[in-house]
Amino acid sequence: MTAPTLRVNPTRLLERIVSLGACGALPGGGVSRLALTDADAQGRAELLRQMRELDMEIRIDPVGNIFGIHAGVEDAVVMMGSHIDTVSTGGLYDGALGVIAGLEVVACLKDAGIRPRHPVVVAAFTNEEGARYAPDMLGSLVYSGAMDVDDAYRITGCDGSVLGEELRRIGHCGMQSGPRDIHAYVELHIEQGPVLEDQGLNIGIVTGVQGISWTEVTVEGRSAHAGTTPARLRHDAGLAAAYITMGLSDMVAAMGPAQLATVGALTLTPNLVNVVASRAVMTVDLRNPDNTALCAAEATLAKLMGEAEARYGVNVSHRTLARFEPVPFTPALVDTIEATARQMGLSCMRLYSGAGHDAQMIAPVAPAAMIFVPSVAGISHNIREYTHPDDIMNGANLLLRVVTDQAGLA
Amino acid sequence: MTAPTLRVNPTRLLERIVSLGACGALPGGGVSRLALTDADAQGRAELLRQMRELDMEIRIDPVGNIFGIHAGVEDAVVMMGSHIDTVSTGGLYDGALGVIAGLEVVACLKDAGIRPRHPVVVAAFTNEEGARYAPDMLGSLVYSGAMDVDDAYRITGCDGSVLGEELRRIGHCGMQSGPRDIHAYVELHIEQGPVLEDQGLNIGIVTGVQGISWTEVTVEGRSAHAGTTPARLRHDAGLAAAYITMGLSDMVAAMGPAQLATVGALTLTPNLVNVVASRAVMTVDLRNPDNTALCAAEATLAKLMGEAEARYGVNVSHRTLARFEPVPFTPALVDTIEATARQMGLSCMRLYSGAGHDAQMIAPVAPAAMIFVPSVAGISHNIREYTHPDDIMNGANLLLRVVTDQAGLA
Numbered sequence: 001m002t003a004p005t006l007r008v009n010p011t012r013l014l015e016r017i018v019s020l021g022a023c024g025a026l027p028g029g030g031v032s033r034l035a036l037t038d039a040d041a042q043g044r045a046e047l048l049r050q051m052r053e054l055d056m057e058i059r060i061d062p063v064g065n066i067f068g069i070h071a072g073v074e075d076a077v078v079m080m081g082s083h084i085d086t087v088s089t090g091g092l093y094d095g096a097l098g099v100i101a102g103l104e105v106v107a108c109l110k111d112a113g114i115r116p117r118h119p120v121v122v123a124a125f126t127n128e129e130g131a132r133y134a135p136d137m138l139g140s141l142v143y144s145g146a147m148d149v150d151d152a153y154r155i156t157g158c159d160g161s162v163l164g165e166e167l168r169r170i171g172h173c174g175m176q177s178g179p180r181d182i183h184a185y186v187e188l189h190i191e192q193g194p195v196l197e198d199q200g201l202n203i204g205i206v207t208g209v210q211g212i213s214w215t216e217v218t219v220e221g222r223s224a225h226a227g228t229t230p231a232r233l234r235h236d237a238g239l240a241a242a243y244i245t246m247g248l249s250d251m252v253a254a255m256g257p258a259q260l261a262t263v264g265a266l267t268l269t270p271n272l273v274n275v276v277a278s279r280a281v282m283t284v285d286l287r288n289p290d291n292t293a294l295c296a297a298e299a300t301l302a303k304l305m306g307e308a309e310a311r312y313g314v315n316v317s318h319r320t321l322a323r324f325e326p327v328p329f330t331p332a333l334v335d336t337i338e339a340t341a342r343q344m345g346l347s348c349m350r351l352y353s354g355a356g357h358d359a360q361m362i363a364p365v366a367p368a369a370m371i372f373v374p375s376v377a378g379i380s381h382n383i384r385e386y387t388h389p390d391d392i393m394n395g396a397n398l399l400l401r402v403v404t405d406q407a408g409l410a
Numbered sequence: 411m412t413a414p415t416l417r418v419n420p421t422r423l424l425e426r427i428v429s430l431g432a433c434g435a436l437p438g439g440g441v442s443r444l445a446l447t448d449a450d451a452q453g454r455a456e457l458l459r460q461m462r463e464l465d466m467e468i469r470i471d472p473v474g475n476i477f478g479i480h481a482g483v484e485d486a487v488v489m490m491g492s493h494i495d496t497v498s499t500g501g502l503y504d505g506a507l508g509v510i511a512g513l514e515v516v517a518c519l520k521d522a523g524i525r526p527r528h529p530v531v532v533a534a535f536t537n538e539e540g541a542r543y544a545p546d547m548l549g550s551l552v553y554s555g556a557m558d559v560d561d562a563y564r565i566t567g568c569d570g571s572v573l574g575e576e577l578r579r580i581g582h583c584g585m586q587s588g589p590r591d592i593h594a595y596v597e598l599h600i601e602q603g604p605v606l607e608d609q610g611l612n613i614g615i616v617t618g619v620q621g622i623s624w625t626e627v628t629v630e631g632r633s634a635h636a637g638t639t640p641a642r643l644r645h646d647a648g649l650a651a652a653y654i655t656m657g658l659s660d661m662v663a664a665m666g667p668a669q670l671a672t673v674g675a676l677t678l679t680p681n682l683v684n685v686v687a688s689r690a691v692m693t694v695d696l697r698n699p700d701n702t703a704l705c706a707a708e709a710t711l712a713k714l715m716g717e718a719e720a721r722y723g724v725n726v727s728h729r730t731l732a733r734f735e736p737v738p739f740t741p742a743l744v745d746t747i748e749a750t751a752r753q754m755g756l757s758c759m760r761l762y763s764g765a766g767h768d769a770q771m772i773a774p775v776a777p778a779a780m781i782f783v784p785s786v787a788g789i790s791h792n793i794r795e796y797t798h799p800d801d802i803m804n805g806a807n808l809l810l811r812v813v814t815d816q817a818g819l820a
Contacts, residue, residue: 193638226672226695227764228603231662242655262636271675273693283683285636354637
């Protein structure tokens, strides 16, 4: 016996998004709902209200993760989820979509009178963005057992606040445990990149999260008069930085589209028109879904730093700012999602996530995968972040079908 | 009949430099004698004291240029000179050396009882550095007739002061005219660059002042997530700036050592590790002693900007910050100085000045040339600016010989 073909209610789903988006709404559009602030507390209250309206059992765990449970008959749950915290000038969809679409899925099950075999859970994890407290994805990190909750409590935010105190202040330092046995975790999220829109596709089947390597490179040269110092006697830190930047661009062209490299920040000293720069500090962001390839890119960066020293008579040092290995999602679950999308007539492609998500914290402990929907112009972490309603509905309907199939009938 | 072979008095010359250097001395070494400040006024008083001690006739013109005159019998004068104002953290030698060595030359003539045919003049021009009032080389510009003194009076400084008011406040708004008929102008100056030291030479024979072209280049791209935006969908302003920087470096290698190019200032927006830069603002400083070649370098910059637009899908705009044509010095006088240096057994090379000097304002109206002495490590506009006493004496003795020859005997 299989479940009937269900469809989400577009109006109800958009109303859910708008209701949550009103919490921490910015005057010019977008939202600011930094983790555990008053705005986040308002968002959490709205979330709890919607869960209660759906007669879900609510649990809040010690790090403030919220779990809404639609009862089944087995212990193992099918979990949907994401987060409702945002960056300081965020959009309506990043994180919120995965949680809200989960509630709409439950509403559909409820409307259809379906009692699932596996309980269906909607999770909202604390502090995914990392915009107030480092590290990001903190709530799912603690939930997965990779961080002790007492360590989390002691984290001081960028505004000087202490995470544990803020959790208690807003009343979200819960006493309950989240579900421990996960049959499958599926997270719907906006792509936050331009690929799906560029390819004209409905759905991204996310095969994993890229590995990330962040390096700060410091070039020490010698300041010199731009009018009196011949090229051969210069130790130009800015030119060495440009050499490394171009070398990374050439590396990307050689390694193919899976490799990304970005020099997003660069500061020259003394930064004057007529003085050769004595110092350049630059950041290098390398990403690749394959850790061996990412290591090769890091080796290329090291080679470029050495070449820059030799060519420009400068000293180049570096320090690692962050390093995460790639996280592959569960192949069988990824295959299932893709097959379901194609059955539903949705155009799709497999891709890696370039950004971090709660799903990557669940993946080491349970079957996990993600569904992406297109972001207009790839814009995210910005009040102009937007996803067309049709794309939201496609993603939510795919989530509904996958979760219904995974949960089964009681 | 020729003058006897004279030599400067090293102790006396160094004492003159130290006495002037005490005016505006900084606690950690070096001097701060911004034009027309109290410290500059102290320096001017010390200069006038030394001129009076040498029985020189003193004239101060309406823009505060000081002329000390050692009488001759003709109208046309042989002038030495430079400036005594400094940048806010300057050294003892930049400018001061040319004025002080001039006084030592006069002291030698006086000691030897020589009455020259052409009067021998020591000039100290107002606001050469341009560190307080723009433009730089203002005093010699007004003296040469290229700027009206009333326009100069109205200039507001970077500290809000008005040039004319400051001139009157320190009592240096003179009523006299400087000498109008210049037989030859010779300026001794530190190189402010590393070439002479690198070549192990005593003297630089300055053949002119390079042309200067300053351009501000603005690259407009599009900010994008470093983890979700494939290289082919980026509009990376920082990468485009690196491309232009490397292209200018390649141009210098192709055009040879006469061409200089410096990207000294570069600012990225938003300047974050994980965001592709939406905007880069960079400065390009191009210099060449040949105006045709400098125009070719500017054309290369334009070509690079066009290539960057095409390669990186960015918009590149630019504006000219400054443009000065090269100023050649008087060939016969340059030849004479070089021949004299070689007669004296001084090792020397011809070179262009990369920095601006008062001599370039005199050159359009009278025979003019310059003598450079080495700067340790090429450092200038810095409290660590230094020139070895031996080099100072070489330069001063060459100045003495050239001026004695040019002035002739009464």
